[in-house]
Amino acid sequence: MYAAIDIGGTKIAAGLVDSGGELLARHEHPTPAEEPVTAVEALLGRLMADPRWERVRAVGIGSAGPIDAAKGTISPVNIPAWRDFPLVARVAEATDRPVTLAGDGVAMAAGEHWRGAARGRENALCMVVSTGVGGGLILGGRLRPGPSGNAGHIGHMCVELDGPPCPCGSRGCLEVVASGTAIAARVGSTSAIEVAEAARAGDAAALASFDLSAKALAAAIAGTAALVDIETAVIGGGVSKAGDLLFGPLREHLKEYARLSFTRDVTVQTAALGGDAGLIGAAALVGHAEV
Amino acid sequence: MYAAIDIGGTKIAAGLVDSGGELLARHEHPTPAEEPVTAVEALLGRLMADPRWERVRAVGIGSAGPIDAAKGTISPVNIPAWRDFPLVARVAEATDRPVTLAGDGVAMAAGEHWRGAARGRENALCMVVSTGVGGGLILGGRLRPGPSGNAGHIGHMCVELDGPPCPCGSRGCLEVVASGTAIAARVGSTSAIEVAEAARAGDAAALASFDLSAKALAAAIAGTAALVDIETAVIGGGVSKAGDLLFGPLREHLKEYARLSFTRDVTVQTAALGGDAGLIGAAALVGHAEV
Numbered sequence: 271m272y273a274a275i276d277i278g279g280t281k282i283a284a285g286l287v288d289s290g291g292e293l294l295a296r297h298e299h300p301t302p303a304e305e306p307v308t309a310v311e312a313l314l315g316r317l318m319a320d321p322r323w324e325r326v327r328a329v330g331i332g333s334a335g336p337i338d339a340a341k342g343t344i345s346p347v348n349i350p351a352w353r354d355f356p357l358v359a360r361v362a363e364a365t366d367r368p369v370t371l372a373g374d375g376v377a378m379a380a381g382e383h384w385r386g387a388a389r390g391r392e393n394a395l396c397m398v399v400s401t402g403v404g405g406g407l408i409l410g411g412r413l414r415p416g417p418s419g420n421a422g423h424i425g426h427m428c429v430e431l432d433g434p435p436c437p438c439g440s441r442g443c444l445e446v447v448a449s450g451t452a453i454a455a456r457v458g459s460t461s462a463i464e465v466a467e468a469a470r471a472g473d474a475a476a477l478a479s480f481d482l483s484a485k486a487l488a489a490a491i492a493g494t495a496a497l498v499d500i501e502t503a504v505i506g507g508g509v510s511k512a513g514d515l516l517f518g519p520l521r522e523h524l525k526e527y528a529r530l531s532f533t534r535d536v537t538v539q540t541a542a543l544g545g546d547a548g549l550i551g552a553a554a555l556v557g558h559a560e561v
Numbered sequence: 562m563y564a565a566i567d568i569g570g571t572k573i574a575a576g577l578v579d580s581g582g583e584l585l586a587r588h589e590h591p592t593p594a595e596e597p598v599t600a601v602e603a604l605l606g607r608l609m610a611d612p613r614w615e616r617v618r619a620v621g622i623g624s625a626g627p628i629d630a631a632k633g634t635i636s637p638v639n640i641p642a643w644r645d646f647p648l649v650a651r652v653a654e655a656t657d658r659p660v661t662l663a664g665d666g667v668a669m670a671a672g673e674h675w676r677g678a679a680r681g682r683e684n685a686l687c688m689v690v691s692t693g694v695g696g697g698l699i700l701g702g703r704l705r706p707g708p709s710g711n712a713g714h715i716g717h718m719c720v721e722l723d724g725p726p727c728p729c730g731s732r733g734c735l736e737v738v739a740s741g742t743a744i745a746a747r748v749g750s751t752s753a754i755e756v757a758e759a760a761r762a763g764d765a766a767a768l769a770s771f772d773l774s775a776k777a778l779a780a781a782i783a784g785t786a787a788l789v790d791i792e793t794a795v796i797g798g799g800v801s802k803a804g805d806l807l808f809g810p811l812r813e814h815l816k817e818y819a820r821l822s823f824t825r826d827v828t829v830q831t832a833a834l835g836g837d838a839g840l841i842g843a844a845a846l847v848g849h850a851e852v
Contacts, residue, residue, distance in 0.1 A: 336822040345822065393708060407789070414700065416790025417684060418823035427784035428818055431720055431738075431776060439820035440783065447722075485722060492731065493718035497785060498698070499707025527719055529730035531627040531636065532709035 271325040272556050273317055273365065275310065276548030277333035277357075278374070279348030282306070284313035286322055287553035291385035293546050295320055306351050307360060314364050329361055329369045330555040332377025332548055335404070339371055339419025347437070370555045372406075372419040374398070374548065378506065378541070379406025379422060380413050380558050381551030386542035387504040395494050396541065397424060399487070399516075400507035403445040409498060413558040424494060425449070429486045447486040450509045453479045466512045480512065481519045488523030495533035506541025513540075562616040563847050564608055564656065566601065567665070567839030568624035568648075570639025573597070575604035577613055578844035582676035584837050586611055597642050598651060605655050620652055620660045621846035623668025623839055626695070630662050630710025638728070661846045663697075663710040665689070665839065669797065669832070670697025670713060671704050671849050672842030677833035678795045686785050687832065688715060690778070690807075691798035694736040700789060704849040715785060716740070720777045738777040741800045744770045757803045771803065772810045779814030786824035797832025804831075 271294075276283040283298040297316045299309040317323060334346035342358025362369045372380070379396035382388040388396055388408055397405040403425030407414040414421050425445035426438055433442025434452075446452055450462035456479040459465050468476035491503045509516060520538055528534050543550055562585075567574040574589040588607045590600040608614060625637035633649030653660045663671070670687035673679040679687055679699055688696040694716030698705040705712050716736035717729055724733025725743075737743055741753035747770040750756050759767035782794045800807060811829055819825050834841055 338822070409700065409705065414789065416823070417792075418790050420821070420823045421788065421790035423787040423821065423823075426787040426821055426824070427718075428720060428780035429722055431780055436820075440818045442780070489719035489722055489733070493784070494788060496714040496717040497712065498705065498789060499709050499712035501708075527731045529727075530711070530714065530717055531629070532707070532711045532714075533717070 271322060271327065272553040273326045273329040273367070274549040274552035275313070275329065275331045275361070276374070276377070276552050277331065277344065277346065278548070279334055279346060282309045282313060283549055284317055285549040286317060286320060286326065287550060291550055291553070293549055294322065296549065301349060304351060306349055307355070310357070310361070311364065314361065318365065326367060328556045329365055329367050330377070330552040331357065331361065331369060331371045332374045332552040332555065333357070333371065335373040335375070335420050335423065337371060337373050337419050339415060340417060342371055344371070372415045372555050373404070373423065375404030375422050376406035376413065376415045376419060377551030377555055378404070378547050379408055379551070380554035381543050381547050382504050382506070382541055383408045383413065384554040384557060385550055386547070387539045388502065391502055393498070393500045394502045394504060395422065395424065395491065395500050396504040396506070398507035399448060399505055399509040400450050402451070403449050407498065424490055427490050427493060429489050444486055444490045448483040453483050453509065456482070462509050462512070466515055469515055480515050483509070484516055484519035485523045488520050489527045491524060491536065491538065492527035492533055495528055495536045496530060499532060500536060502537045502539055504539050504541050506543070506547060510540055562613060562618065563844040564617045564620040564658070565840040565843035566604070566620065566622045566652070567668070567843050568622065568635065568637065569665070569839070570625055570637060573600045573604060574840055575608055576840040577608060577611060577617065578841060582841055582844070584840055585613065587840065592640060595642060597640055598646070601648070601652070602655065605652070609656065617658060619847045620656055620658050621668070621843040622648065622652065622660060622662045623665045623843040623846065624648070624662065626664040626711050626714065628662060628664050628710050630706060631708060633660070633662055635662070663706045663846050664695070664714065666695030666713050667697035667704065667706045667710060668842030668846055669838050670699055670842070671845035672834050672838050673795050673797070673832055674699045674704065675845040675848060676841055677838070678830045679793065682793055684789070684791045685793045685795060686713065686715065686782065686791050687795040687797070689798035690739060690796055690800040691741050693742070694740050698789065715781055718781050718784065720780050735777055735781045739774040744774050744800065747773070753800050753803070757806055760806055771806050774800070775807055775810035776814045779811050780818045782815060782827065782829065783818035783824055786819055786827045787821060790823060791827060793828045793830055795830050795832050797834070797838060801831055
């Protein structure tokens with residue numbers, strides 16, 4: 271059995287996941303603006319009070335990035351109280367268990383490969399398209415966290431040399447063109463969900479905003495296929511819930527951008543794990559690290 | 562000792578490379594428009610007549626792409642006479658040795674990692690910037706040819722969603738913005754060497770053309786760093802011979818595009834192997850395949 275921690279800017283979740291990938295316990299806490307580690311400690315306290323705790327062999331942590339897997343520290347953009355925070359050391363000390371840390375996109379890829387839409391795939395990109403755009407890679411049947419634990423961060427692949435400025439400091443990143451935030455901002459809306467409703471009602475600007483997001487995603491997926499030779503891209507996150515509104519134009523644009531003999535058959539699929547992806551993914555990190 | 566074959570649109574080269582990476586014999590032949598396999602057979606005949614042939618354990622082939630490593634076939638864009646040509650079977654039959662095939666960019670990466678600028682690097686992108694733009698990846702200390710043998714093909718990463726059309730059928734690919742062909746075409750010249758001379762003499766349009774190539778390369782290298790977490794990009798090929806004219810603006814643009822904690826320290830270096838990179842790389846494929 272594994273303990274799993276999912277660190278996000280809005281909430282922190284923790285759970286117990288068995289060796290078959292079933293989530294057996296789940297607790298969550300809003301992410302505190304001050305002293306966020308207190309939330310982690312409170313959640314760990316609840317897990318450790320569980321009678322099944324003694325069967326927990328290791329702890330997996332998927333965290334909003336950037337993180338530094340080598341140093342065991344996290345610096346999530348959306349949790350300003352944590353900069354180079356030594357989370358691995360703190361959790362190892364509290365639990366007396368080995369701890370594996372990776373970025374949340376990497377954890378999502380680990381989870382989708384273990385129990386979700388990328389199961390059995392040797393080479394896949396798994397993406398989260400929501401407020402931002404993140405991801406992780408399965409290459410040669412194995413997770414590729416990279417030395418930093420952040421690999422697969424496709425949201426910061428440039429798709430427009432002179433595109434809009436990105437919060438990362440660059441410009442034209444996939445994230446600033448394709449995220450839910452971008453879909454909403456282009457039509458003056460507050461959420462991609464609202465834009466999806468308008469698009470379904472036939473609103474041309476709303477449809478165009480989804481189309482541009484799909485186009486940028488297609489270009490980035492095609493580029494990833496050229497670069498690392500993947501067979502599929504699995505897409506989760508809030509924006510993926512728009513379904514055909516996103517996947518329809520995405521598949522059309524992919525035909526335009528993925529033209530090489532070894533890229534043109536790349537497929538796109540919807541992620542399978544939904545709301546528990548973060549915790550199952552965090553647990554999957556441990557299994558992948560043990561391979 | 563290894564036999565090495567380097568298949569290009571202009572010429573085909575073959576050689577003997579010892580286990581330390583020294584090129585001991587080299588023969589070449591212009592690529593025939595008709596029956597190009599006759600050139601390969603002639604070159605193999607010369608190698609097999611060499612008294613050192615009996616020490617050859619295996620044959621490595623780096624070929625202009627695309628190729629299909631799983632099927633052992635090649636379909637080089639610039640050699641129309643070969644489409645799904647079973648080169649591996651033909652060479653294995655002729656030589657009675659095991660044969661390893663990969664794309665020329667992958668071979669170049671294998672060579673630079675074995676004996677060149679990427680030696681000792683765990684995670685690196687190696688690129689060829691000349692008529693086109695190709696490349697290969699070293700990930701986790703190992704070559705990443707991908708299932709097709711074409712991975713690392715960064716020339717077809719999209720850097721402009723609505724950029725110029727690319728011969729591959731897509732648009733805005735790195736290759737159509739950054740290649741020597743593109744550098745020359747933008748200023749109505751016939752070669753990037755001419756443009757480099759004009760740029761050194763202070764010609765503003767020539768400088769701007771190199772700058773745009775450098776900018777696109779920087780964006781693609783930054784995207785590769787975000788996606789697969791590399792520490793360095795090694796650049797070879799004719800355009801890299803422009804030296805500071807390319808590398809100066811490239812390093813400046815890289816500071817703008819590579820902004821994440823785990824990408825901002827990515828370095829760029831000049832390839833070390835020069836004209837023998839193709840053959841040494843082809844031999845290196847065998848060594849990498851044996852890891």
